[in-house]
Amino acid sequence: MTIRSEPEQDRPDPDLDAIMSERRRLTGLAYRLLGSLAEAEDAVQETYARWYAMSRQQQEAVEVPGAWLTTVAGRICLNVLGSARARRETYVGDWIPEPLPERAEWIGGRPDGAAADPADRVTLDESLSLAFLVVLESMTPAERVAFILHDVFRHPFAEVAEIVGRTPAACRQLASSARRRVRASQPSATPPARHAAVVRDFRRAWEAKDIDALIRLVDPDATAVADGGGLATTFSPPIQGGERIARAWLELARRRPDDMTFAERLVNGQPGLVAQQDGAIVTVFAFQIAGDRIRRIWVVRNPEKLRRWTAG
Known part of the structure; x- marks a missing residue:
């Protein structure tokens, strides 16, 4: 999340369409992190509420609004995951992530189209399957956030660290641990x-x-x-x-x-x-x-x- 110390006076208002165009990607990110579309939409709504709670000057100081929104949404989801673990301990029966009837609207990725690295990184399509989401439930909140942001949405560990509140090296370890869990639980892909x-x-x-x-x-x-x-x-x-x-x-x-x-x-x-x-x-x-x-x-x-x- 980059913020200018002295916003340019002649910079136009952040474009509303550009800000709102991030909603689909943020919802896809939050759904994968939380396993609930209802909770994901609440997290995204809270993210936008925080953006519009800022003054014009504060908004202008944000270098990349999309990165700011992702950072805030990631932190909100991290907090929700912590409380969700406690709630699911009292859930009646087994908890399964909320299934979605369609795919197209929830697979939006990073707008810059950054290339996947490493080559075996999970694709957005794979990360939407219920089998994949169930594996994510076995992870700690920090593992889940680091893994989804880096391996699925292709954010560098420096950005992940800012969201998770740990060093890039620690986030790298979190993602590596999560990756091992996924590999151990997923069979070879079936056509x-x-x-x-x-x-x-x-x-x-x-x-x-x-x-x-x-x-x-x-x-x-x-x-x-x-x-x-x-x-x-x-x-x-x-x-x-x-x-x-x-x-x-x-x-x-x-x-x-x-x-x-x-x-x-x-x-x-x-x-x-x-x-x-x-x-x-x-x-x-x-x-x-x-x-x-x-x-x-x-x-x-x-x-x-x-x-x-x-x-x-």
Whole structure:
């Protein structure tokens, strides 16, 4: 965040369009940091409130408004993450990041288009997947912020350090630790077409109540996790083991209401499923695929996390 000590008298007002054009990128950053679009939008709103709370002279002294907004948003998210960890300890059941129905509006990156370095840095598309966001939940707030800002949004460690409040060397270590967590938890990438085919086969086997096909499609070491937030009925604790998951889904199929239907939809940019009842989406299913089998299933039924789906 660069500020001139003596603002130029003839400098025009910061362009409103330029300031507001940062909103999409800031929302994408905050969503990845917080795992909740509602919290992300609140963080971005607070960021803009702080900008417009400054005097004209203070705004003019900001050399790069986009960098200032990113710094403030990053610090707000860091504070929210600290309190969120305490809140999630009292959350009813397992907490899963809020799923998004579409991808395009949440993948905006750094406007200067800086090249990725190192070459294996996570891409913006990859960083949006629910599987990736779940891994982020295992990190400390400082690790998460350093990793997302540097490895995903390509900010140099000098800028990250200003946000996190640590030295660039310490931020480098935080990002390295987070990177190891991601690599250890993510299977080799499955081509999108294959991912979609596995999800489609799973839906068809589920609807046909074909237990043998379900067992073939689910990895023996798979895990299924559900999030109802105490507001919707679901299973708890997580289901471990491919056959147990297959049989649980078979039981769900047998109990399915007559007016409930399943549809294939993108969930955070990857093929997933939704359950619809009376025209409303009541459940979102996200999948992690390894090879030709399902490794993880995330089931989101908390209605507060499905508002984007109901509205859209």
